[in-house]
Amino acid sequence: MPELIKLEEPTLLFGHNQGMEDPRDGLALFGTLDVGQVYGIRAGVVGTSEGIRRYKDWVRKIQQPLYETETIEHRPIYPGFETTFKIPWKPEPLVERVITDSELDECVHLGDQHLRVFKTVDVYSSRILDADVKEEKKVDIWFVIVPERVWKYCRPQSKVEAARRVTSDESMSSKRGKRLLKEPSMFEEENVAAVPYQYEVNFHNQLKARLLDKKILTQIIRETTIAPEEFVNDSGRLLRQVDTPSAIAWNLSTAVFYKAGGRPWKINNIREGVCYIGLVFKRDETNIDPRYACCAAQMFLDSGDGVVFKRVDGPWHIPGTNTFHLSAEAAKNIVGTAVDAYKEHHEAHKPPKELFLHGRVQFDDEEWRGFSQAVDAGTNLVGVRIRDESHFKLFRKQTRAVLRGTAYVRNWRTAYLWTKGFIPRLQTYPGRAVPKPLLIDVCRGSAEITTVLRDIMALTKLNYNTCVFADGAPVTLRFANAVGEILTAGPIKDVPPLPFRHYI
Numbered sequence: 001m002p003e004l005i006k007l008e009e010p011t012l013l014f015g016h017n018q019g020m021e022d023p024r025d026g027l028a029l030f031g032t033l034d035v036g037q038v039y040g041i042r043a044g045v046v047g048t049s050e051g052i053r054r055y056k057d058w059v060r061k062i063q064q065p066l067y068e069t070e071t072i073e074h075r076p077i078y079p080g081f082e083t084t085f086k087i088p089w090k091p092e093p094l095v096e097r098v099i100t101d102s103e104l105d106e107c108v109h110l111g112d113q114h115l116r117v118f119k120t121v122d123v124y125s126s127r128i129l130d131a132d133v134k135e136e137k138k139v140d141i142w143f144v145i146v147p148e149r150v151w152k153y154c155r156p157q158s159k160v161e162a163a164r165r166v167t168s169d170e171s172m173s174s175k176r177g178k179r180l181l182k183e184p185s186m187f188e189e190e191n192v193a194a195v196p197y198q199y200e201v202n203f204h205n206q207l208k209a210r211l212l213d214k215k216i217l218t219q220i221i222r223e224t225t226i227a228p229e230e231f232v233n234d235s236g237r238l239l240r241q242v243d244t245p246s247a248i249a250w251n252l253s254t255a256v257f258y259k260a261g262g263r264p265w266k267i268n269n270i271r272e273g274v275c276y277i278g279l280v281f282k283r284d285e286t287n288i289d290p291r292y293a294c295c296a297a298q299m300f301l302d303s304g305d306g307v308v309f310k311r312v313d314g315p316w317h318i319p320g321t322n323t324f325h326l327s328a329e330a331a332k333n334i335v336g337t338a339v340d341a342y343k344e345h346h347e348a349h350k351p352p353k354e355l356f357l358h359g360r361v362q363f364d365d366e367e368w369r370g371f372s373q374a375v376d377a378g379t380n381l382v383g384v385r386i387r388d389e390s391h392f393k394l395f396r397k398q399t400r401a402v403l404r405g406t407a408y409v410r411n412w413r414t415a416y417l418w419t420k421g422f423i424p425r426l427q428t429y430p431g432r433a434v435p436k437p438l439l440i441d442v443c444r445g446s447a448e449i450t451t452v453l454r455d456i457m458a459l460t461k462l463n464y465n466t467c468v469f470a471d472g473a474p475v476t477l478r479f480a481n482a483v484g485e486i487l488t489a490g491p492i493k494d495v496p497p498l499p500f501r502h503y504i
Contacts, residue, residue: 005450007405007417009425010458012265019268021425022469023461024076024250026265027084034262041089041260042138046097046127047145048104051223055145058226059091062253066246074426074469078246078253085257094137097127108153111165114174117154118196121207128216140260144207144220148231148239151222154203172197181491198491205489208503212486212495217259217502221252250467258464259501267458273353276300276459277338278476280360281316281324282484291315293324296484298500299338300462300476301345311487311495323361331370337497339375351376354447356455357383358476362443383444384452386477389437392416401429404470407453413442417453419460420472430469438473465504479503 011019015031045052059081067077081089107123110116128142153160160166170193177197184191199206204220211218224231224240225248231239242248254264277299284292293316312334316324326334335357343349355375357363363371363383375381394402394416404421416437422429429435442452459474471478479500486503487495 002411003409005407005409006403007407007450007454007457009405009423010454010461011268012461013268014265022076023254023265023467027254027467028076028079031084031086032257032262032264033266034264035086038085038087038257038260038262040087041256042140043089043093044095044097044128044131044139044142045093045145046124046142047099047223048101048147049098051145051147052093052096052098054223054227054230055093055143055221056091059089061245062249063089066249068244068246074423074428074430075244075246078249081249081253085253085262087257087260089256093143095131095135095139097131099123099127104147104150106166108149109160109164109166111160111167112171113158113201114177114196114199115168115170116160117201117203117206118199120150120154121199121203121210125207125210128211128218129214132214132216140217141256142216142218144218145223146203146220147223150203154201156201158201200489202489205485208486209489209492212492212498212502215498215502219252219256219259251465254467255465255504259504264464264467267462270458271354273350274455275338275342275352275355276358276455276474276476277335277355278358278474278480279334280477280480280484282481282488283317284313284488289315291317291319293317294484294488295324295326295330295334296480296487297334297338298476298480298483299341300459301342311492325361325364326367326370328366328370328373331367332374333370334374335371336374339379341497351379353378354380354382356447356452357381357444358386358474359383360387360477361385362441368444380447381445382442382447382452384447384456385439385441385443386456386474387439389416389439392437392439393434394418394437395434396422401431401435404435405457407450408437409449409453412449415440415449415453417456419457419470419474423469426469464500 009021011021012023012026013019014026014033015035018030020026045055062081065077065080068075103123107119124144172193174197177194180191180194181198225242228238228240228242233239257264277297280296281293284294295312295316312330314330316326339351342352362385372381396402400422402418402421404418404423406418408416417440418435418437420431420435440452456474459476460470462475463471483503
């Protein structure tokens with residue numbers, strides 16, 4: 001049975017029910033799928049005075065077309081925000097909150113990394129939360145504009161130079177802080193002092209995590225992304241090489257439209273009644289038990305919307321391995337929640353006809369028993385393992401990379417799929433290394449392998465956080481992984497299932 005096949009490039013559906021391969025073509029020619037769902041971007045901005053100025057200048061800039069001096073097929077013209085998305089985005093925000101440089105410097109130069117990140121996040125989050133309570137004007141999205149020193153010093157493994165480092169008397173060991181979360185001290189002040197050590201030392205993830213319970217949407221932007229020309233070295237070169245202005249405008253505009261409540265596009269010609277759930281595990285570094293992990297799940301409906309998340313924590317990690325497995329009860333709970341949500345979104349409250357579970361490891365017997373108990377008798381449940389394959393490569397006779405959509409079908413359950421490669425529409429391969437395939441394995445249930453491959457190809461084109469031709473990974477795993485990053489960034493409890501826009 002082994003054979004080499006080429007799958008057709010999936011198309012996306014835009015305004016006026018028009019399908020296109022490239023999301024930028026579809027948006028430029030036909031507009032967004034959802035028209036009338038979003039009436040404008042009601043923005044809040046928090047940052048330094050210079051950061052807020054740069055935000056306003058950039059929003060003014062994207063009202064006009066942006067393009068490269070030389071016409072390049074894979075770098076299409078950005079027509080302008082209102083022209084493309086048919087809604088206004090005014091440079092003057094609805095609400096703005098200014099952070100002083102001195103206030104920020106007091107935090108970002110702290111020697112203790114946990115205190116440094118926690119207090120820096122606090123500077124931004126306190127402004128947002130205060131405005132959320134006191135302002136009558138309600139904001140759709142908060143734009144968090146961060147200077148380079150926040151990006152430099154508030155990431156994992158970052159350190160402050162000795163000349164800039166500020167010591168603090170509040171320091172505590174990370175292990176002690178985590179233990180106090182599970183076993184609180186008799187002294188409340190010690191429990192309070194332990195809080196910064198119970199969060200991940202990552203500004204982006206921690207800020208998102210600390211705002212989840214308030215359902216506040218944010219878009220974090222580095223100043224050098226929107227104003228690179230203002231940051232140069234002594235020889236006049238840019239301090240940071242960024243993408244082209246048109247590419248940055250495409251990516252941020254699409255993400256902002258989605259976060260404001262609209263769907264830019266959806267998969268065209270998707271089968272009715274199909275549902276996809278991505279399962280990703282992430283070790284919970286805030287827990288002292290090394291087996292503890294978070295299982296993040298997200299669901300995609302055939303309509304392209306109705307994304308639902310579920311967090312299930314437990315001792316899922318198998319020590320000494322890189323594998324995770326749920327208990328039968330947890331598996332039943334996580335899929336049962338998704339099926340209930342599917343029925344709520346379906347007009348007739350019917351269960352899905354097909355439910356595909358995407359994971360990076362094979363599902364064991366106990367997990368599959370729990371999954372099977374959670375679905376209706378009429379639902380075809382299929383487990384699909386998707387993982388990167390680094391040892392198997394394919395080359396074309398020409399100098400160009402293998403075509404995207406090429407698949408080597410090994411048998412009726414297993415295939416290699418190249419989701420990266422040369423793209424005829426773009427006339428290029430948007431990558432550097434030799435394209436590697438995904439190893440696709442239908443490990444549970446039954447489904448045509450070619451159908452599974454076509455679905456995965458289509459799901460590589462649903463990343464609303466950027467506006468590119470396609471990703472290398474299906475959105476089921478890419479988005480669920482991002483959710484896991486946020487959910488394990490701190491002691492987050494009792495957060496209801498939320499759309500993905502809250503996590504990116």
